[in-house]
Amino acid sequence: MDQFIARQPILNIHKKLHAYELLYRGAKHYSLDKVSSDRATTSVLSSVFLTRDIQEISAYRPCFVNFSQNLIETMLPTSFPQSQIVVEVLEDVQPTPKVLAACNRLRRSGYTIALDDFIYDRKLEPLIELADIIKIDIRMTPLDTIIRTLNLLSRHKVKLLAEKVETLQEFEKASKMGFVYFQGYFFCEPEQVHIKELPANKASLVALLAEVIGKKTTLEKLYKIISTDLAVTYKLLKFLNSAYFYRLEKVKTVKHAIAYLGAKELTRFIMLIIISELAVEKPGELVRLVLVRAKFCELLGKSCSYACDSSELFVLGLFSLLDTMLETSMKKVLENLPVSSMIKDALLLKTGLYADFLRVPIAFEKNDDTVSTALLAKLGVNMEKASESYLVAMRYANGLV
Structure with a gap:
C-alpha cells in the first residue's frame, strides 16, 4: 500500500537549510485522524528509507521524524542511520525509566534528540538533560510562557527550534529570544514591498x-x-x-x-x-x-x-x-x-x-x-x-x- 508523506524545511539563523521534518500524510482509503502515531512514524520510515532513495526526500539533510513512547522504548530509531534522522520525541512521551534509558542509549550512539511541542514540566528535567534540541510552537504558546520556559532552559545545553514561524517579524523576534532553528514559511514573505526600482x-x-x-x-x-x-x-x-x-x-x-x-x-x-x-x-x-x-x-x-x-x-x-x-x-x-x-x-x-x-x-x-x-x-x-x-x-x- 502506498504511503504519502510531506516535508517541511527547518532553517538556521542565517536562513540556510538545516534539515527537513518528514510528516505522515496518510494512505489511500485511510483517514489521518484514525492513524496512530506508531503507524504514522513507521509508515514514514518505511516509505523514505526502505522504498525510496532518502536523498530524493532529504536533499542530503537530516530528517526530523516523530517517535512515540512505544517506538522509543523498542529502540526503533537504531534501525536507521544516525546521520540521517533526528529522533523527535512526541510531546505526550513520559520520562519513564525505560524511555530515559532508551534516549540515553540513542544519545551515546550519536543520534540527535529533539523534544517536540515542548511545554515545561519539572518532571521532564531528566529528558531535557538528554535532549539536543527543544521545539516550541511560538504561535500556540503565549509569549510570557515562552519567556519563562527559555529562562528555565537556560541552564541546559540545548538548542532552541521555533515552530510555526510564518512571518519575518516572528523570525526576527524568535532569533532575538535565542532560537537558532526555525520551522515555517517566513522565508516566503517579501522583505520589502515598496522598492520603486529594481537594482x-x-x-x-x-x-x-x-x-x-x-x-x-x-x-x-x-x-x-x-x-x-x-x-x-x-x-x-x-x-x-x-x-x-x-x-x-x-x-x-x-x-x-x-x-x-x-x-x-x-x-x-x-x-x-x-x-x-x-x-x-x-x-x-x-x-x-x-x-x-x-x-x-x-x-x-x-x-x-x-x-x-x-x-x-x-x-x-x-x-x-x-x-x-x-x-x-x-x-x-x-x-x-x-x-x-x-x-x-x-x-x-x-x-x-x-x-x-x-x-x-x-x-x-x-x-x-x-x-x-x-x-x-x-x-x-x-x-x-x-x-x-x-x-x-x-x-x-x-x-x-
Whole structure:
C-alpha cells in the first residue's frame, strides 16, 4: 500500500537549510485522524528509507521524524542511520525509566534528540538533560510562557527550534529570544514591498527572463547564453547527470545537452537559472521550493480532468515567489513579463483555475490534508497520483539546487 508523506524545511539563523521534518500524510482509503502515531512514524520510515532513495526526500539533510513512547522504548530509531534522522520525541512521551534509558542509549550512539511541542514540566528535567534540541510552537504558546520556559532552559545545553514561524517579524523576534532553528514559511514573505526600482543587475535578469519566455527565442540564442557562461554550463551538465534523469551515459558537452533537451526544455532550464540568480541573496530553500512547486503544478496539469497547458502551470509555480525574490510587489514584477492572463489572475488575484493548481503544492508544504484533498478532488486528481508527483518534483528540484 502506498504511503504519502510531506516535508517541511527547518532553517538556521542565517536562513540556510538545516534539515527537513518528514510528516505522515496518510494512505489511500485511510483517514489521518484514525492513524496512530506508531503507524504514522513507521509508515514514514518505511516509505523514505526502505522504498525510496532518502536523498530524493532529504536533499542530503537530516530528517526530523516523530517517535512515540512505544517506538522509543523498542529502540526503533537504531534501525536507521544516525546521520540521517533526528529522533523527535512526541510531546505526550513520559520520562519513564525505560524511555530515559532508551534516549540515553540513542544519545551515546550519536543520534540527535529533539523534544517536540515542548511545554515545561519539572518532571521532564531528566529528558531535557538528554535532549539536543527543544521545539516550541511560538504561535500556540503565549509569549510570557515562552519567556519563562527559555529562562528555565537556560541552564541546559540545548538548542532552541521555533515552530510555526510564518512571518519575518516572528523570525526576527524568535532569533532575538535565542532560537537558532526555525520551522515555517517566513522565508516566503517579501522583505520589502515598496522598492520603486529594481537594482540594475536584477532588472537585466528580468529582461532576460522576458526574452526567454517570449515566443521569439531560438536555439541559437539559448546556446549563446549557455556557452558563454561557465557557471550555467556547469549547472546544465550537473542537472542532466543528476538522479532525476537516471542516465546510463553522462552528458559531457553543451551541444550534447542541447540535443538531449531540445528547445522547450532548454528554455525552461535557462528560466530556472535566472530564477536562482534572482534569489541569490535569499534563503536557498526558496529556490528549491519554487522548483518543487513548478514541477508539481506541471505534473498536476498532466493528471487533472481539465484541458490545461502544463507548461504554463510550470511557469506559474516557478513565478509564485518572484515578489519575494525581487523584494517588490507581484503586480510590478508581472508588468515586465509576457505571461498569460490566467497566470496573472492566479498570482495577483488568487482567482481562476490556475490558482487552485498553485494551492495544492502550498497545502502539501504546510501538510494541510483537508485543503489538499478538497483541491485534488476539484481538479480530478487522486491523492495517490498527486503524492507520487510530489516526490518526482522533489527529485527534480534536488537535481538543480
